[in-house]
Amino acid sequence: MKITCEKNILQDAISIAQKAVTGKSTMQILQGILINAKNNSVIFTGSDIDLSIETKIKADVSEEGSIVVDAKLFGEIIRKLPNDIIEISTGNDNTIEIICQKSRFSLVHMNPSDFPELTNINENSMFSIPEKILKSMIKSTIFATAQEETRPILTGVLFEIKDKKFNLVALDGYRLAVRSEYIDSDNSINAVIPGKTLNEVAKILEDGDSNVNITFTPNHILFSIGETKIISRLLEGEFIRYNSIIPEEYNLKVTVKRTELLNCIERASLMGKEGNTSLIKLNIEEENMIITSNSQLGMVREEVSIILQGQPLQIAFNSKYLIDALKIMEEEEIVMELSSSVSPCVIKNKEQDNCTYLVLPVRLLNN
Amino acid sequence: MKITCEKNILQDAISIAQKAVTGKSTMQILQGILINAKNNSVIFTGSDIDLSIETKIKADVSEEGSIVVDAKLFGEIIRKLPNDIIEISTGNDNTIEIICQKSRFSLVHMNPSDFPELTNINENSMFSIPEKILKSMIKSTIFATAQEETRPILTGVLFEIKDKKFNLVALDGYRLAVRSEYIDSDNSINAVIPGKTLNEVAKILEDGDSNVNITFTPNHILFSIGETKIISRLLEGEFIRYNSIIPEEYNLKVTVKRTELLNCIERASLMGKEGNTSLIKLNIEEENMIITSNSQLGMVREEVSIILQGQPLQIAFNSKYLIDALKIMEEEEIVMELSSSVSPCVIKNKEQDNCTYLVLPVRLLNN
Incomplete structure (x- = not known):
């Protein structure tokens, strides 16, 4: 593998993929970031199994290939390098070379075949929504998720589509939050996304009007945001019938x-x-x-x-x-x-x- | 006691005096801030015995008196009140009333006679130095103080005046920092100020040209900065003869x-x-x-x-x-x-x- 790319572009991509690297896993490979260079683009992937984030940048790829490096160390090195072109290439003895101006790093890498494969999701998007609206909807509800794991389903946010309404719902037994938007879709959806995933999604979403595409499978959700894909496992189980909790009358x-x-x-x-x-x-x-x-x-x-x-x-x-x-x-x-x-x-x-x-x-x- | 004063002025004064309240003391009175109203001015004092900070503001004092209130709670209340005139007065049952617009707090207070008396220091200033220069001198040396208490004297910074030079010196056994300024004083000083004190002094000092007056007694130092007085105990013991450590020649x-x-x-x-x-x-x-x-x-x-x-x-x-x-x-x-x-x-x-x-x-x- 051999790529050259501007520092800032590299840094932004790493910081996105890194959001899935929690550092809490005991599997060493999950502390790594997968770098895959192919066809003049490079894909960076971070994963903690439940949540995977990959993002693609354009780069000059003079030799294709893929490697895994420690996400934190690699991110810190790129961040501290000068604002200039950076060259990354595989060297001898399971190392990669990172060269920028007069700086030269040689970093032990891990085996890319040990890195978990991303769940394959057919990207026929089920619906789209502007980034800033999804961001606002997440922020309007996520605080009401349960922080304790006693009822795991309550640590997530319900994504519900019915009757052309897209609802996000969270509740923790003491309070409930519902945020709705009209949506031009005849789909019907009922899926619970882990709060942890939505925290990272909200950080990646920008305040702009470009669309996020959202795809569901029976066990996963895929957010496509520009060149970034976020794949998360869904929470298992039935969400509480929140509608019956909200009183319709009042004194x-x-x-x-x-x-x-x-x-x-x-x-x-x-x-x-x-x-x-x-x-x-x-x-x-x-x-x-x-x-x-x-x-x-x-x-x-x-x-x-x-x-x-x-x-x-x-x-x-x-x-x-x-x-x-x-x-x-x-x-x-x-x-x-x-x-x-x-x-x-x-x-x-x-x-x-x-x-x-x-x-x-x-x-x-x-x- | 009954005073009225603008919120911002109160808030600034509390935040200065509060810097001496560490919350680490087991004596409840030291978690308090002493408020002393007299002659149309109010003095706020915080203390952890080793370090005391008092600051004076002008206020409308319609009844003189003094009380002690919990520093953290009182500070938070004042900070959250609207930007308007605040009235503070003693009420019944060992309480003070804090009134601002439609907000009314009643706070249990402590006995001012339990509050430690400030060391009396004759304020014939020994020398003066512009705030921004002292601030820069402290920041240039304090990082080199020892963090461990094994040799207490090394947790402080030496203030040394000799031959019209004012030197701040810190060392921790692995490195040494000396910062000097010319000073128009024939005094000779050799005193070690706790690093903890200087951290707070540096926060209070502004980047301006007005003078700090510094007075020494055998056991204490007094910094007078505008209407604020910082009194700290000195560290006991002899500082290392740092001059003999610095080599005069090199290859x-x-x-x-x-x-x-x-x-x-x-x-x-x-x-x-x-x-x-x-x-x-x-x-x-x-x-x-x-x-x-x-x-x-x-x-x-x-x-x-x-x-x-x-x-x-x-x-x-x-x-x-x-x-x-x-x-x-x-x-x-x-x-x-x-x-x-x-x-x-x-x-x-x-x-x-x-x-x-x-x-x-x-x-x-x-x-």
């Missing part, structure tokens, strides 16, 4: 400025902090919502103007779940739909009907 | 571009990494320095142009010590003075004679 509806409410809740949550969670009480009155919290350190009272339809209510929440949802929402005004102090609270944008957040209340002894 | 002298050499050494150090250290070999020839390193992962060869006065030499170093010095130096060209493969290397600016770095070589078996 009272609160309209409130999102940032104002968020700031009040963030301040109130300082007081009752125990680890990552903090209990706050909402006292929903005619024109105001009073937010209080107390602990042995002291107490806090915050007040925010609201428009209330329905009867006043007192309800308590873990502040983190409200904060997570309010932070990621985009409209300046939101509505909260409530029924009682022990029923879930549904949060939506005031105008655009493209997301639904649900948070379970905390039952208080004196309620 | 060969290398002149080299600093950034070029730094980049080569940083790349070379990628290869031999073991934890934080990495061994590199320098092969100093007539017009080039060849830098090599190898490990089981591979090998690297870097080359940098030099001007050599004297005979060629091979010598090996722990790359970290060279990198630390080269990173902090300011001139584009530097000189390295060497004598043999087992004698220290002295690094200086080519032009300005205001710093001296010394690094011990690593003795190789095949040397």
